[in-house]
Amino acid sequence: MVHTVDHSAEPTSGSSSQHPYVPATDDDRAEMLSAIGVDRFEELIQDIPEHTRFPQLGIAEAAPELSLSADIAAMAARNVTPGDYACFLGAGAYRHFIPSTVNAILQRGEFVTAYTPYQPEAAQGTLQTGFEFQSAICQIFDMEVANAGMYDGPTAFAEAALMACRITRRNKVAVLDTADSRLVEVLRAYSVHQNIEIQTITPDAAVSDDIACIAFQSPNLYGVLEDVGGLTGRAHAAGALSIVHANPTAHGLFEPPGKYGVDIVTAEGQPLGVPLSFGGAYVGLFACRQEHIRQLPGRIIGRTTDTEGRTGYALTLQTREQHIRRERATSNICTSTQLIGLMVAVYVATLGKQGLKDVANLCYQKAHYAASEIAEIPGFSLPVEGTFFHEFALTCPRPVSEVNAALLEKGIIGGYDISDRIPDTMLICVTEMNSRAEIDKLVAALAEIGGAA
Amino acid sequence: MTTSNTANELDRRLLMDRSVPGRTAVTLPPSDVPEQDMPQESLLRDDLPLPEVSQLEVIRYFSLLSQLNFSIDTNFYPLGSCTMKYNPKLNDAMASLPGFAGIHPNQPSDQVQGAVQLMHELQELLGDLTGLPGVSLAPLAGAQGEYAGLLIARAYHASRNDSARTVALIPDSAHGTNPASAAMAGLEVVTVPSASDGNVDVNALRDLADERTAVFMLTLPSTLGLFEPSILEITQIVHDAGGLVYADGANLNALLGIAKLGDLGFDICHSNLHKTFSTPHGGGGPGSGPVMVTDELAKFLPEPVATRNGDSYTLSEPESSIGKINGFHGSFGILVRAYTYIRAMGRDGLKSAAENAIINANYIQSQLKDSFDLAADRYCMHETVLSASRQKKRGVKGLDIAKRLLDHGIHAPTMYFPLIVDEALMVEPTETESKETLDHFIEVMRQIDDEITSDPETVQTAPHTLPVTRLDEAAAARKPYLRWQG
Numbered sequence: 001m002v003h004t005v006d007h008s009a010e011p012t013s014g015s016s017s018q019h020p021y022v023p024a025t026d027d028d029r030a031e032m033l034s035a036i037g038v039d040r041f042e043e044l045i046q047d048i049p050e051h052t053r054f055p056q057l058g059i060a061e062a063a064p065e066l067s068l069s070a071d072i073a074a075m076a077a078r079n080v081t082p083g084d085y086a087c088f089l090g091a092g093a094y095r096h097f098i099p100s101t102v103n104a105i106l107q108r109g110e111f112v113t114a115y116t117p118y119q120p121e122a123a124q125g126t127l128q129t130g131f132e133f134q135s136a137i138c139q140i141f142d143m144e145v146a147n148a149g150m151y152d153g154p155t156a157f158a159e160a161a162l163m164a165c166r167i168t169r170r171n172k173v174a175v176l177d178t179a180d181s182r183l184v185e186v187l188r189a190y191s192v193h194q195n196i197e198i199q200t201i202t203p204d205a206a207v208s209d210d211i212a213c214i215a216f217q218s219p220n221l222y223g224v225l226e227d228v229g230g231l232t233g234r235a236h237a238a239g240a241l242s243i244v245h246a247n248p249t250a251h252g253l254f255e256p257p258g259k260y261g262v263d264i265v266t267a268e269g270q271p272l273g274v275p276l277s278f279g280g281a282y283v284g285l286f287a288c289r290q291e292h293i294r295q296l297p298g299r300i301i302g303r304t305t306d307t308e309g310r311t312g313y314a315l316t317l318q319t320r321e322q323h324i325r326r327e328r329a330t331s332n333i334c335t336s337t338q339l340i341g342l343m344v345a346v347y348v349a350t351l352g353k354q355g356l357k358d359v360a361n362l363c364y365q366k367a368h369y370a371a372s373e374i375a376e377i378p379g380f381s382l383p384v385e386g387t388f389f390h391e392f393a394l395t396c397p398r399p400v401s402e403v404n405a406a407l408l409e410k411g412i413i414g415g416y417d418i419s420d421r422i423p424d425t426m427l428i429c430v431t432e433m434n435s436r437a438e439i440d441k442l443v444a445a446l447a448e449i450g451g452a453a
Numbered sequence: 454m455t456t457s458n459t460a461n462e463l464d465r466r467l468l469m470d471r472s473v474p475g476r477t478a479v480t481l482p483p484s485d486v487p488e489q490d491m492p493q494e495s496l497l498r499d500d501l502p503l504p505e506v507s508q509l510e511v512i513r514y515f516s517l518l519s520q521l522n523f524s525i526d527t528n529f530y531p532l533g534s535c536t537m538k539y540n541p542k543l544n545d546a547m548a549s550l551p552g553f554a555g556i557h558p559n560q561p562s563d564q565v566q567g568a569v570q571l572m573h574e575l576q577e578l579l580g581d582l583t584g585l586p587g588v589s590l591a592p593l594a595g596a597q598g599e600y601a602g603l604l605i606a607r608a609y610h611a612s613r614n615d616s617a618r619t620v621a622l623i624p625d626s627a628h629g630t631n632p633a634s635a636a637m638a639g640l641e642v643v644t645v646p647s648a649s650d651g652n653v654d655v656n657a658l659r660d661l662a663d664e665r666t667a668v669f670m671l672t673l674p675s676t677l678g679l680f681e682p683s684i685l686e687i688t689q690i691v692h693d694a695g696g697l698v699y700a701d702g703a704n705l706n707a708l709l710g711i712a713k714l715g716d717l718g719f720d721i722c723h724s725n726l727h728k729t730f731s732t733p734h735g736g737g738g739p740g741s742g743p744v745m746v747t748d749e750l751a752k753f754l755p756e757p758v759a760t761r762n763g764d765s766y767t768l769s770e771p772e773s774s775i776g777k778i779n780g781f782h783g784s785f786g787i788l789v790r791a792y793t794y795i796r797a798m799g800r801d802g803l804k805s806a807a808e809n810a811i812i813n814a815n816y817i818q819s820q821l822k823d824s825f826d827l828a829a830d831r832y833c834m835h836e837t838v839l840s841a842s843r844q845k846k847r848g849v850k851g852l853d854i855a856k857r858l859l860d861h862g863i864h865a866p867t868m869y870f871p872l873i874v875d876e877a878l879m880v881e882p883t884e885t886e887s888k889e890t891l892d893h894f895i896e897v898m899r900q901i902d903d904e905i906t907s908d909p910e911t912v913q914t915a916p917h918t919l920p921v922t923r924l925d926e927a928a929a930a931r932k933p934y935l936r937w938q939g
Contacts, residue, residue, distance in 0.1 A: 019805060021797070021802070021884075023885070028887075032888060035816060036812070041811070041812065044815055047681070052712050052717060055584065055710070057800045057804075058581050060799055065543050068797055071796075072547045072792075072796075075570060075571055076551070079565045083555055092558070093558050099478070099479045101512060108519040110519035110520060112524070112526070113524040113734065114525075115736065116737035118865075119856075119864065122859050124920050125520065125521040128465065129736075131936070135467065139937075140503070145936060151594060151739075152781075189604065194637070194639060254497065255495075255496055275786075276554070276557045277786040278785035279558030279781025280781060280786060280787070281784040281787055293933060302930070304924050305925055313924075314924045314926050325633075327633060327642045334595075334596055335594050335737055335740050337737075337739045339736060339739060340739055348504075349478065349504055349514070350511050351503070352472075352477055355477065362482075387496060413564070
């Protein structure tokens with residue numbers, strides 16, 4: 001038998017006067033006001049201009065958990081959700097397996113509801129976890145040091161370019177045109193009033209010897225590995241730094257940037273155990289060479305000892321930061337996106353040496369299988385040459401919007417539209433989450449859609 | 454929090470030092486596609502130095518680490534300016550719904566109507582609460598919201614061919630992010646002094662505001678926990694000089710349903726959702742710092758902005774947008790939490806949050822003013838700034854008192870901020886703490902004050918019951934040790 005519950009009724013005045021998140025009763029309030037020495041709350045806010053006090057709000061009355069959770073679940077259910085649909089979207093955010101350990105640790109309120117570890121004695125859990133995060137990032141990229149995390153990948157990339165300008169005391173930033181344009185847009189927003197010139201260059205273009213850095217994405221927008229060593233060599237020959245915006249998963253398989261002498265590595269940390277969540281919250285990864293640590297933006301956790309000689313961890317090199325240096329800080333950032341860093345730390349610990357290799361290999365195998373099958377379909381082609389990891393550009397015989405609309409009807413979320421770069425082209429991403437059955441379904445669907453062209 | 458004195462025996466080894474070759478915490482399925490050609494050998498990595506540990510070890514390691522933390526869930530956390538209020542569990546549950554946690558940021562709006570609708574409704578709610586109806590949820594933290602707000606101010610002046618406005622006026626009591634953000638936005642920072650009563654020195658502001666003023670950045674209530682009584686005059690002075698007024702919304706919790714920033718003459722503000730709107734601080738992020746502006750400035754907002762057309766919702770770029778300040782659409786998971794909170798609180802609940810936050814702070818202030826000096830001896834808003842200057846004369850610093858509180862299971866207040874107060878201890882109890890908790894805190898503070906006379910050394914060397922004693926932070930900075938070393 002089905003019972004229906006009427007959620008529409010307003011709560012009675014008895015239940016609405018005491019909110020579950022606010023413990024003070026009327027008696028508590030009366031007692032405290034009396035101890036303060038006032039008769040009414042209003043006496044405490046006499047500094048607020050009277051005519052502006054207690055404005056009208058258009059917000060509804062409090063919604064109890066039972067009905068509110070049903071309302072919000074209904075909103076969530078209106079979305080087309082990967083998992084229900086086969087999904088081949090990538091381009092900056094990637095759908096990966098998240099082991100159960102990550103969410104289990106994410107339930108620890110001791111991590112979730114702590115704040116920035118300004119009192120290190122009372123925050124060793126957060127600090128040691130952050131140190132694990134920094135260590136893991138250094139090891140994945142083979143870099144000397146990493147900070148505790150940035151907002152997201154693109155802001156880390158922008159901050160890296162600004163850091164290169166500070167280190168070289170130059171103001172020209174060369175960015176390869178194979179990078180996602182969103183990286184360049186964020187860099188533009190970050191540098192617009194800092195007298196910095198952004199030059200977009202092709203991979204084989206000559207660079208002038210007054211640039212601060214060559215910044216590029218590898219794997220690039222098209223999923224293809226750049227010549228990291230060659231570009232780094234050219235940057236160094238110009239007295240500039242090399243900045244690579246990497247994908248951490250790729251380095252379960254491919255040589256890490258540190259191997260090629262890269263100066264700064266940035267990346268989107270989301271692929272390492274963080275749900276897609278419509279684009280956030282994510283964490284930006286930022287690693288560099290030891291010699292540049294005093295120009296690093298963001299929080300850094302260091303190992304030290306207490307007065308009894310025991311190992312402990314604390315925020316360090318804080319004289320770079322805004323709360324000390326104010327307008328002369330290396331950045332205005334005052335977060336490390338620590339909780340997402342925790343997810344990354346647990347993910348890397350869980351996957352470990354073999355697991356990250358396995359994930360990278362599965363991505364490579366499945367993406368290459370998909371690419372080789374789709375390339376056989378008449379009318380479709382792979383327009384970009386080079387070694388790719390888990391994404392590839394696919395030129396379609398019809399406009400991408402039409403292809404994706406037809407795919408959606410077949411339960412498939414298609415690729416990311418890059419027709420502004422290459423006509424009628426989308427970017428297909430395949431990860432370990434895509435079964436062979438899903439890939440085969442995509443191939444069959446594309447054959448059918450292409451045939452209708 | 455483990456308070457027993459077992460720290461000596463506690464196994465603090467790092468994961469790499471626990472690693473045993475061959476162990477694993479998870480297995481991946483074998484490939485189900487025909488084997489593909491691998492790329493040339495020289496591109497492939499031969500060694501990946503990551504830990505090899507069992508699944509139990511992962512869980513036990515991080516679970517034990519979590520117990521070394523103070524947190525809102527386990528401790529009273531009166532950290533001023535941070536609004537460490539209860540983070541409702543429903544918020545997390547809603548953000549974890551597959552229809553939210555599982556959607557891809559590159560899906561077009563027509564596939565994610567529920568998500569974009571939620572963003573649109575949250576924009577409306579924040580616009581209503583602040584009286585500034587133009588809203589972008591894009592900024593990923595308060596500091597990014599500030600930066601976006603300053604770019605908007607610059608874009609506004611540029612649109613009026615008034616580009617000589619390159620000065621940001623900032624009070625000496627401001628958060629460090631204000632001048633840091635202004636510098637990033639290419640503005641020259643000019644400091645506005647505070648008067649002796651803790652308010653903005655209005656005469657000084659009148660002298661400083663001129664044709665070079667781009668923006669005046671003001672935290673309201675101030676970092677002293679005070680409402681500026683001359684606020685209408687202040688915003689008028691800046692407007693008369695042709696500048697805009699920016700509100701740092703760090704302390705917005707005190708104003709919910711009490712006053713709207715737009716009504717007070719502010720043009721731009723940001724709100725830290727992780728403070729006022731109860732989203733978790735996460736040990737230092739992720740935050741979220743939506744930026745709110747007047748109708749006139751809405752066309753400059755960063756992208757995206759959620760717009761509504763009938764029953765259909767779209768993410769779009771405002772006409773003269775300052776552009777893209779991060780990869781996607783903001784901290785969506787945090788936005789879901791804040792939205793859930795606002796609806797759970799409702800109109801009267803939000804107002805009662807502000808009222809009770811203000812009453813709680815004044816209650817603490819009234820009960821401690823005999824033992825501690827006050828930065829300003831008048832009613833405060835949601836936080837009170839105590840000064841340990843009296844205690845310093847007895848040989849004990851504010852820092853020592855903060856550390857001694859930890860021994861009592863209470864997180865320290867914000868120390869030495871604002872910079873203009875000697876030995877500042879900024880206490881923000883929030884509305885979610887009960888009177889019993891406040892009474893306990895008051896009693897402990899008085900006890901520590903007594904202890905400064907009876908046994909100062911115990912206070913000076915605190916904490917004594919935590920996993921570590923005071924750390925050598927100078928050595929950490931001198932010889933940076935920033936990662937596992939094999």
